[in-house]
Amino acid sequence: MSTSTPAVDNIIEIRNLHKTFHHGKVVALEDVSLDIPEGQVTVIIGPSGSGKSTLLRCINHLEVPDSGEITVDGIRVDAECDINLVREEIGMVFQQFNLFPHLSVLDNVTLAQRVVRERDADAAEGIARALLVKVGIPEKADVYPGQLSGGQQQRVAIARALAMQPKIMLFDEPTSALDPEMIKEVLDVMLDLASEGMTMVAVTHEMGFARNAANRVIFMDEAQIVEDTTPELLFSAAREERTREFLGKILH
Amino acid sequence: MLEEQPQFVGHALTRSERRDWRFVLMAVGLGLLLLGLLLPIYGHRISAAVTTFSEGSEVSLDFPTLISGQHYAQTNDPVNETLKDVALTVEPVEDHGRSLLGWLFAVLGSGELSLHLGFVVYVMTAIAAWVVVGLLLLSAWRRAKGLRAGLIPAATNLSLLTILAVVLSWQHQFDYAWTLFQKAPVELSPGIGFWLMLVGAASMAVACLGLRDETRKDIINWWALVFAVGLLIWLLICFRPYPYYEIWRFVSDGILVTLRIVLVSFAFILVVSLLGGLGRISSNRVIRWLASLYVEVIRGIPLLVQLLFIWFALPQVFDGIGALFGAISPNLAGVEEWFADLRLDPFAAAVLGLTICYGAYGSEIFRAGISSIHHGQMEAARSLGMSYVQAMRYVILPQAVRVILPPIGNEFVALLKDSTLVSVLAVSDLTRRGREYMARTFLSFDTWILVALCYLVLKLFSSRVVESIETKSSFK
Numbered sequence: 001m002s003t004s005t006p007a008v009d010n011i012i013e014i015r016n017l018h019k020t021f022h023h024g025k026v027v028a029l030e031d032v033s034l035d036i037p038e039g040q041v042t043v044i045i046g047p048s049g050s051g052k053s054t055l056l057r058c059i060n061h062l063e064v065p066d067s068g069e070i071t072v073d074g075i076r077v078d079a080e081c082d083i084n085l086v087r088e089e090i091g092m093v094f095q096q097f098n099l100f101p102h103l104s105v106l107d108n109v110t111l112a113q114r115v116v117r118e119r120d121a122d123a124a125e126g127i128a129r130a131l132l133v134k135v136g137i138p139e140k141a142d143v144y145p146g147q148l149s150g151g152q153q154q155r156v157a158i159a160r161a162l163a164m165q166p167k168i169m170l171f172d173e174p175t176s177a178l179d180p181e182m183i184k185e186v187l188d189v190m191l192d193l194a195s196e197g198m199t200m201v202a203v204t205h206e207m208g209f210a211r212n213a214a215n216r217v218i219f220m221d222e223a224q225i226v227e228d229t230t231p232e233l234l235f236s237a238a239r240e241e242r243t244r245e246f247l248g249k250i251l252h
Numbered sequence: 253m254l255e256e257q258p259q260f261v262g263h264a265l266t267r268s269e270r271r272d273w274r275f276v277l278m279a280v281g282l283g284l285l286l287l288g289l290l291l292p293i294y295g296h297r298i299s300a301a302v303t304t305f306s307e308g309s310e311v312s313l314d315f316p317t318l319i320s321g322q323h324y325a326q327t328n329d330p331v332n333e334t335l336k337d338v339a340l341t342v343e344p345v346e347d348h349g350r351s352l353l354g355w356l357f358a359v360l361g362s363g364e365l366s367l368h369l370g371f372v373v374y375v376m377t378a379i380a381a382w383v384v385v386g387l388l389l390l391s392a393w394r395r396a397k398g399l400r401a402g403l404i405p406a407a408t409n410l411s412l413l414t415i416l417a418v419v420l421s422w423q424h425q426f427d428y429a430w431t432l433f434q435k436a437p438v439e440l441s442p443g444i445g446f447w448l449m450l451v452g453a454a455s456m457a458v459a460c461l462g463l464r465d466e467t468r469k470d471i472i473n474w475w476a477l478v479f480a481v482g483l484l485i486w487l488l489i490c491f492r493p494y495p496y497y498e499i500w501r502f503v504s505d506g507i508l509v510t511l512r513i514v515l516v517s518f519a520f521i522l523v524v525s526l527l528g529g530l531g532r533i534s535s536n537r538v539i540r541w542l543a544s545l546y547v548e549v550i551r552g553i554p555l556l557v558q559l560l561f562i563w564f565a566l567p568q569v570f571d572g573i574g575a576l577f578g579a580i581s582p583n584l585a586g587v588e589e590w591f592a593d594l595r596l597d598p599f600a601a602a603v604l605g606l607t608i609c610y611g612a613y614g615s616e617i618f619r620a621g622i623s624s625i626h627h628g629q630m631e632a633a634r635s636l637g638m639s640y641v642q643a644m645r646y647v648i649l650p651q652a653v654r655v656i657l658p659p660i661g662n663e664f665v666a667l668l669k670d671s672t673l674v675s676v677l678a679v680s681d682l683t684r685r686g687r688e689y690m691a692r693t694f695l696s697f698d699t700w701i702l703v704a705l706c707y708l709v710l711k712l713f714s715s716r717v718v719e720s721i722e723t724k725s726s727f728k
Contacts, residue, residue, distance in 0.1 A: 062631055088637035098632035102650050111646055112636035157632075164636060 011168060011199050012036040012059060017068035019054055028054040029065065030223040038167075041200045043210040043231075046220035047246060052203045055220070056170050059201070060090045073167060088116060091161030095173040097153040099145035099160070105132070106141040109160045117164065124163075131159040135189050151182030158189055169193065171202035205250055211235070219243045258466045260392060260399035270393055277459040278389050284452030285382050285414070291445035292350035294425050298322075298432065298440075300341040305333035317362040318355070318371060321501075323427040324493040342436045351445055352378065352421065366504055370486065371424050374417035378449065381410035385456045401467045404460060409475055411457035418449045420486075428490045475716055481709040488702065495698045499689055503699075506685030507706055513599065513681060514671050517606040518664055524611030525660070529618025530644075543615065550612035556673050559605040562596070563677045570594045602674035602681075610667055614660060621656035622648060654725050661718030668711055682706060 012035070019029040028051045036042055044052045057063040058070060061083050070077040077086055100108050109128035113119045119127070132138045135155040137148075145153055154174055161169060171190065175183045187209050194200055194213040202209070210217055210231050217234045219227040219242075227234070227243045238244045260269060298319045303311040303326055311325045326335055356375045359368045385407045391400035422442050426432040433440050488496040531543025550558070574591025577584040596604065625648050633643035675684035686703040690696050 060635055062635060084637045084639055087635055090635070092632075092635040094628060094632060096626075096628050098626075098628040100629065100632070100647055100651075102654075112633075112638060115642050115646060116637040160636070 009037050010035040011038040011073055012201070013069070013071040014055075014059070015069040017055070017058060017070065018066045019051075019058065019063060020066055027223045028063075029058070029068075032068070032223075032225055034218070034225065034228075036199065036201065038199055039197045040216060041194045041198075041214045042202070042216045042218060043214040044201065044203045044218045044220060045205060045210070045246070045250075046226075050220040051223045052220045053172055056172050056201060056203050059168075059170060060087050060092060062092075084116070088164055089167045091158075091164060091166035091169045093154070093157050093161055093169070093171045093174045095176050097145075097150070097157045097177070099153055099157055101145050104142050104144055105137075105148070105156050108145065108156060109163050112160070113163050127163055128159070131162050132156075134162075134192070135159045136185070149182060150178045151185045154178065154182075154186045155189055158186075158193075162193075168199045168201070171200065171204060173203050173205075175204060175206055207235075207251060219246065221246070258399075258401065260463075260466055261397075261401050263398050264396045265392055265398055274459045274462040275389060275392050277455050277462075278385060281411075281452045281455030281457075281459060282382060282386055282389065284448045284455065285378065286452075288418075288445045288447070288449030288452055289353050289378060289382075290351050291448060292443040293352050293445035293449075294345070294355070294422070294440070295350055295443055296342050296344050296436070296439035298340050298426060298436075299343045301325075301432075302339045304336045304338075305330055306336050307333045309333055317358055317364055318368050318424065319427045319432075320364070320367040321427070321497075322432065323429040323490075324497045326429060326431065328494045328498070338432065338435065340432065340435050342439045344439075350443070352449070355421075366508075367501075368424075369504070371421060374421040374424070377410065377417040378414045378453070381407070381414040381453065381456065384410050385460065388460075399463070399466055404463050404467045406475070408457060408460040409479070411453050411460055413479060414453035415450060415457065418446060418453060422446060423490075474712075474719075478709060478712045478716055481705060481712060485702065485705050485709065488705075495693070495695050496702055499686075499695070499699055499702050502689045503682055503685040503703060503706070506680055506682035507710070509599075509679065509685075510668075510671055510681040510683075511710070513602050513606070513674060513679065514664075514668050517603045517610065517671075518667060520603065520607040521610045521614050521663075521667070522660075524607055525614025525618045528611055528615025529622055532615060532619040533623060547612045547615050550609055551616075555605070555609045555670055556676065558609050559602070559673055559677060562605045562608075563598075563601050566601075567595055598674075598678040601677050602671075602679045605674065605677075606667060606671065610663060610670075614663060617656055617659045617663065618652070621652040624655050625651050657725055658718075658722050661715075661722065664718065665711055665714055668714060669707065672707075 014032060014034040017029050017032040020027050030051075032051070032055060034055075044055065046052045054063055058065050059072065059077070061070075061077050064079070072086055073089055075081055075086055077083070099105075100111065103111060106125065106128055109131060110121070110124040113124040113127060114121065117124075129138060129141060132141055135158055137152055137155055140148060140152060140156070145156065148156065158169075158174075174190070175186050178186065183206070187206060190200070190202070190209060191213050202214075204210070214231050217227075217229055217231050218225055219229075219234075219238075219240070221242050227238060227240045229239070234243070234247070238247060260272075298315060300312070300314045301319070301322050303313075303322070305311075307330075309330045313322060313325060315322075322338075326338065329335060352375055356372065359365065359371055362368075365372065384403055388400060388403045388407050391403070392398070426440055485500075489500050490497075528543050528547060531539050532547065534540045534543070570591045574588040574594075577591070578588035629647055629651065630643055633647040634640070638646070671681060672683040675681050675687065680688075682703055686699050690699045693699070
C-alpha cells in the first residue's frame with residue numbers, strides 16, 4: 001500500500017496507527033492503515049477487544065494514538081491541529097447515546113449549532129426541527145431525553161450529530177444498547193443517510209445493514225485489519241479463516 | 253371517603269373556579285393591604301422625650317426619624333433612682349406620606365437603618381406577603397397548570413406574620429412602651445391604613461388557609477422555626493430591654509460584619525472550589541499535583557491555625573520576600589518597600605483565611621460532582637466540536653451543579669458557624685462584639701444567649717434557603 005501519494009478523493013486517511021492502553025500492556029491497534037473515499041459506507045466488524053471502537057475514536061481524536069498519521073478532509077489530526085475544527089466536520093453517534101439529560105430534545109440538537117457553529121437561535125431551531133422530522137420524532141422536541149425510549153434517544157443523537165452538517169458520520173455500535181424492537185427504527189435512519197451519500201464509518205454487527213447499505217466491510221481481529229472486502233464477498237467468499245470463523249459465530 | 257384530590261392544581265382554572273370564594277377573598281385582601289400600605293397610618297410621631305428620675309437625673313433624647321431607645325432609658329434606672337416622669341414632644345408628620353411605605357422611605361433615607369431594622373422588617377414582611385399572595389392568585393387566574401401549590405405555605409405564613417408585623421409597626425411608634433402611648437393616646441392611635449392592612453392580611457390568611465387541601469406540604473413548615481427564633485430575640489429585646497436591648501445595640505453591627513464576611517468569602521470559595529475541583533481532575537500532571545497538594549495540606553491544618561498564620565505570620569513572609577528582592581539588587585528597593593508596606597486589613601485577612609480553607613473542602617465537592625457526570629457526556633460534547641471550556645460550561649457543570657448543591661449548601665452553613673473564628677483577628681464580627689460587651693459588663697449569660705440566638709436564626713434561615721434551592725434544582 002502506497003503511503004507517499006495521498007489520493008484526493010480519500011476523505012479519511014489512516015497510516016500505520018498504533019495504540020496501546022495501560023502503559024503498553026494492552027495493544028488496541030497495531031500498524032493499522034486505511035483509506036476511506038468520500039461517500040463510502042464502511043462497516044467495521046470484529047470480536048470485542050479487536051480495536052474497532054478505538055480505531056473509530058482515533059479518527060476524531062477522542063483517543064490519541066501512540067504513533068501513526070490520521071488525515072481527515074486534508075487536515076492532519078494531531079496535537080497541533082485545531083481539533084475542534086476537525087470535529088465540527090465529524091459527527092459521532094455513541095452506543096450509550098450520551099444525550100444531554102438536562103436539556104430538552106430541541107436544545108440537545110441546537111446547543112452545538114449555537115455554541116460551535118454560532119448560528120442564531122432561530123436558524124438553529126429551524127435546522128433542528130427539520131432533522132427531528134427526518135429522524136421521525138418531530139413531536140418530541142420539547143421533552144427531555146429521560147422521557148424517551150432508547151431508540152428515540154439514539155435517533156435524537158443522530159439528529160444532534162447531523163445538525164452540525166458534518167461531512168463524515170461515525171457510528172460506534174449504535175444499536176448495541178437497544179432493545180430488539182427498537183433496532184430497526186435506528187437502522188432505518190442510518191439507511192436513509194447512507195442513501196443520501198453521507199460518508200459513514202459504522203462499528204456494528206447488524207449484518208442486515210452491512211448487506212443493504214455498506215460498500216465495504218472491514219473485519220478486525222487482535223488489533224489488526226484482517227480482511228477488507230465488500231459485503232457480497234464477505235458473506236459468499238471470505239478469504240481468511242478467522243473471518244469465516246467469526247461470521248459463523250454471529251450468523252445463525 | 254375517597255382520597256381528596258387537589259382541586260385547582262394541574263389544569264387551567266375554569267371561569268367558575270376562578271370565582272371561588274378563596275380567590276375572591278385573596279383579591280380583596282390584596283387590595284386592602286395595598287391600600288393600607290399607601291394610606292396614612294400614623295399621623296403623629298414622638299420627636300423628643302425627656303425622662304426624669306426621682307433624684308433629679310434627666311435623660312433627654314431627640315428622635316430625628318422614629319423613636320428609638322426610649323423604652324431602654326425608662327427601664328434602665330440610674331442607681332438608687334426610680335422613674336418619675338416622661339415628657340413627650342409629639343409632632344404631626346408632614347414631610348412624608350404618613351403611610352407605612354412613606355415611613356419606610358423616610359427610615360431608609362435617614363441613615364439610621366440599624367436602629368430601625370425591626371421597622372424595616374415589618375414593612376418588608378407586609379410587602380413580601382403581598383407579592384407572594386399576588387403570585388399565588390396570578391397563578392390561579394393565568395397559569396395553564398393551575399394553582400402554584402408550592403406557594404401556599406409561604407403565602408399562609410407571610411399573611412399571618414403580616415398581621416403581627418402591622419401591630420408591631422404601630423408599637424414601634426412609641427418604642428413598645430405603653431406608658432408612652434398613654435401620654436398621647438389620640439395622636440398615637442393608628443390611622444385608616446393600619447386597619448385596612450389588618451383586615452387585608454387577615455383576609456389573605458383566611459383565604460390561604462382555605463386552600464390547605466391544595467398542598468401536600470405542612471402549612472406551618474420549618475420556616476416557622478426561623479421566625480419563632482427571630483421572634484424570641486425580638487421579644488427579649490422589646491420586653492427585657494435591659495440588658496437585651498443594650499446588648500442588641502452593641503452587637504447588631506457585628507451581625508452585618510459576620511454576614512459580609514460570610515457572603516464575600518463564599519463568593520470567592522465558589523471560584524476557588526471550581527478551579528480546585530477542575531485542577532484535581534486535570535489531565536495535566538503538574539496542575540493535578542498542585543491542586544491535590546493544596547487540598548491535602550489545607551484540609552490537614554485547623555482553620556484557627558490558618559487564620560492565626562495569615563494574621564500574625566504573613567507580614568513576616570511579605571517582609572522576607574521583600575528582603576529577598578532587596579538582596580538581589582539595590583535597584584529593587586522599591587519592590588522591597590512595597591512588600592514591607594503590604595499589610596492585610598482584618599477583613600481581608602478573614603476573607604482570605606476562610607476562602608483558602610473552605611476552598612479546599614469545596615474543591616473536593618466540585619471534583620466529586622464533576623466526576624459523577626458520566627465521561628460520555630464530555631465525549632459527546634467534544635465530538636460536536638465544543639472546546640473543553642464550552643463543554644464544561646454548557647454540558648458538564650449544569651449537570652454537576654445538581655450534585656454539588658446539597659453539600660456546598662452545607663458548607664455555607666458550616667462557614668457561617670466557623671466564621672466565629674475570625675474574631676481572633678481584629679474583626680468586629682458578632683462573636684467579637686459579644687466578647688467585647690461581656691468584658692465591659694460581665695453579663696455573660698445574657699450576652700451569649702443573645703449571640704447564640706442570633707447565630708441560630710442566621711443558621712436556620714440559610715439552611716431553609718439551601719433546602720428550597722435544592723428542591724428546585726433536583727432532577728425530574
